[in-house]
Amino acid sequence: MTTNLSSLATFSPLYQQIKAMLLASLQAGEWQPGEAIPSEFELAARYEVSQGTVRKAIDELTTQNLLIRKQGKGTFVATHHEEHHQFRFLRLAPDSGLPMVLKNHFLTCKKIKAPRLIAKALKMPTGESLIEIERVQTFAGAAIVFEQIWLPSLRFKGLSLATLLAWTGPLYALYESSFATHMVRAEEKIKAVASDSISASRLKTAIGTPLLLVERVSYSYGNKPVEMRIARYDTSSQHYENALS
Amino acid sequence: MTTNLSSLATFSPLYQQIKAMLLASLQAGEWQPGEAIPSEFELAARYEVSQGTVRKAIDELTTQNLLIRKQGKGTFVATHHEEHHQFRFLRLAPDSGLPMVLKNHFLTCKKIKAPRLIAKALKMPTGESLIEIERVQTFAGAAIVFEQIWLPSLRFKGLSLATLLAWTGPLYALYESSFATHMVRAEEKIKAVASDSISASRLKTAIGTPLLLVERVSYSYGNKPVEMRIARYDTSSQHYENALS
DNA sequence: CAGTGGTCTAGACCACTTC
DNA sequence: AAGTGGTCTAGACCACTGC
Numbered sequence: 001m002t003t004n005l006s007s008l009a010t011f012s013p014l015y016q017q018i019k020a021m022l023l024a025s026l027q028a029g030e031w032q033p034g035e036a037i038p039s040e041f042e043l044a045a046r047y048e049v050s051q052g053t054v055r056k057a058i059d060e061l062t063t064q065n066l067l068i069r070k071q072g073k074g075t076f077v078a079t080h081h082e083e084h085h086q087f088r089f090l091r092l093a094p095d096s097g098l099p100m101v102l103k104n105h106f107l108t109c110k111k112i113k114a115p116r117l118i119a120k121a122l123k124m125p126t127g128e129s130l131i132e133i134e135r136v137q138t139f140a141g142a143a144i145v146f147e148q149i150w151l152p153s154l155r156f157k158g159l160s161l162a163t164l165l166a167w168t169g170p171l172y173a174l175y176e177s178s179f180a181t182h183m184v185r186a187e188e189k190i191k192a193v194a195s196d197s198i199s200a201s202r203l204k205t206a207i208g209t210p211l212l213l214v215e216r217v218s219y220s221y222g223n224k225p226v227e228m229r230i231a232r233y234d235t236s237s238q239h240y241e242n243a244l245s
Numbered sequence: 246m247t248t249n250l251s252s253l254a255t256f257s258p259l260y261q262q263i264k265a266m267l268l269a270s271l272q273a274g275e276w277q278p279g280e281a282i283p284s285e286f287e288l289a290a291r292y293e294v295s296q297g298t299v300r301k302a303i304d305e306l307t308t309q310n311l312l313i314r315k316q317g318k319g320t321f322v323a324t325h326h327e328e329h330h331q332f333r334f335l336r337l338a339p340d341s342g343l344p345m346v347l348k349n350h351f352l353t354c355k356k357i358k359a360p361r362l363i364a365k366a367l368k369m370p371t372g373e374s375l376i377e378i379e380r381v382q383t384f385a386g387a388a389i390v391f392e393q394i395w396l397p398s399l400r401f402k403g404l405s406l407a408t409l410l411a412w413t414g415p416l417y418a419l420y421e422s423s424f425a426t427h428m429v430r431a432e433e434k435i436k437a438v439a440s441d442s443i444s445a446s447r448l449k450t451a452i453g454t455p456l457l458l459v460e461r462v463s464y465s466y467g468n469k470p471v472e473m474r475i476a477r478y479d480t481s482s483q484h485y486e487n488a489l490s
Numbered sequence: 491c492a493g494t495g496g497t498c499t500a501g502a503c504c505a506c507t508t509c
Numbered sequence: 510a511a512g513t514g515g516t517c518t519a520g521a522c523c524a525c526t527g528c
Binding site: 063064065088089091184185186187188189190191192193194208210211212213216233235239240241242243244245 | 431432435437438439485486487
């Protein structure tokens with residue numbers, strides 16, 4: 001094969017260019033979450049490179065959790081509906097070590113105008129329309145998480161409390177199913193704070209009780225921030241887990 | 246080349262076997278932190294496989310941060326002396342976003358008998374001899390971190406307060422230089438707690454102030470736990486950062 | 491059985507570093 | 510120029526899935 005790099009503008013390895021094209025197809029929705037992408041040989045033919053080069057591009061996308069390989073079956077677009085990805089973004093675990101299944105209790109879902117800080121995190125103008133959701137999550141009857149969630153109204157048009165109450169499963173799966181939005185990664189900032197009166201009533205703790213304050217911004221394809229959360233965790237018998245390497 | 250897999254006992258890909266042998270050499274100290282390992286072609290000759298197979302083994306070790314590639318120079322054993330790895334395990338950052346340089350203040354360094362919980366985390370018998378270190382870290386004059394550190398006396402023979410006071414740089418670099426111990430990964434469990442009287446005096450906060458409680462176990466080669474820490478962070482103007490993907 | 495991803499090879503050439 | 514890691518190819522064969 002004599003296909004050469006060309007494009008003297010910005011040099012990058014062939015497999016990086018393939019990776020970029022795959023990413024573009026993912027972002028454009030050419031292959032939906034859960035679906036299989038074309039086989040390595042098909043892609044090699046499409047882009048006129050060898051199978052090994054396509055393979056290396058796919059390798060990187062799988063380590064970023066954007067694609068999932070299944071030997072003998074194919075390569076699939078990652079989805080939050082998958083069993084394995086359900087709790088990818090939840091780092092809270094009981095001190096006992098037993099598995100934890102949280103139960104949802106949605107409280108409110110209303111439209112607000114974006115405050116400065118949230119607008120900044122979501123890279124949108126202050127005052128734009130946001131959907132604000134409040135929920136509590138319980139485990140074994142105890143309220144563990146109190147969370148406020150903000151979403152751009154434009155992308156999440158039609159989302160209502162009724163929608164949320166009817167939904168069973170992770171929110172990120174709802175975003176995929178109903179709003180063509182797949183979350184790719186998130187960043188969290190964590191502090192210890194004293195419970196204020198609102199958190200105290202939601203989590204049924206005394207005012208002043210130490211709580212874990214977790215601020216999360218979630219990103220979709222192309223580093224686009226599309227969700228912000230501020231959560232309070234009651235860590236009296238749970239903890240936040242993190243692996244460093 | 247006709248070298249075939251053989252070893253019907255436990256089948257694993259060739260590159261995994263190579264990876265295991267490289268790991269064994271690392272653990273045995275055949276190549277020291279900071280040193281270059283043999284070139285890919287040398288290793289290919291040693292193990293009688295192709296360069297591509299050695300390469301794949303090294304690939305995995307670099308993604309685990311055990312080796313570092315430097316194009317044109319060689320492949321090196323990771324070290325905590327490296328600029329780039331200095332703050333690999335420190336997730337605390339100022340809210341301002343500016344870089345943070347912590348200043349060490351070692352308080353005590355004494356021998357104790359291992360309490361049950363710490364012994365369990367370090368997979369050693371209760372009552373074995375431990376070194377217990379206390380330190381405070383400050384930033385811009387303010388006490389930010391109060392930390393207790395436990396190390397097995399056997400491996401860290403001779404470590405004293407004088408050693409610590411003379412040392413400038415990360416503790417993990419001291420472990421490498423003086424105790425032939427390279428930290429590979431760590432696990433943290435995080436809670437929000439109220440400041441007790443000791444933490445309050447060390448961090449100069451009021452009793453009851455919410456603090457981030459960070460419990461860390463660090464592992465060397467072969468998943469051997471060799472250090473436990475319990476730290477309290479004052480997160481009034483700092484936060485713990487985490488990336489989820 | 492055909493089709494998928496997974497491994498392995500041998501050889502070519504590129505990019506970077508050092509002498 | 511020589512030595513290192515980095516990319517790319519073409520082809521062979523293995524392991525797993527599903528018809």
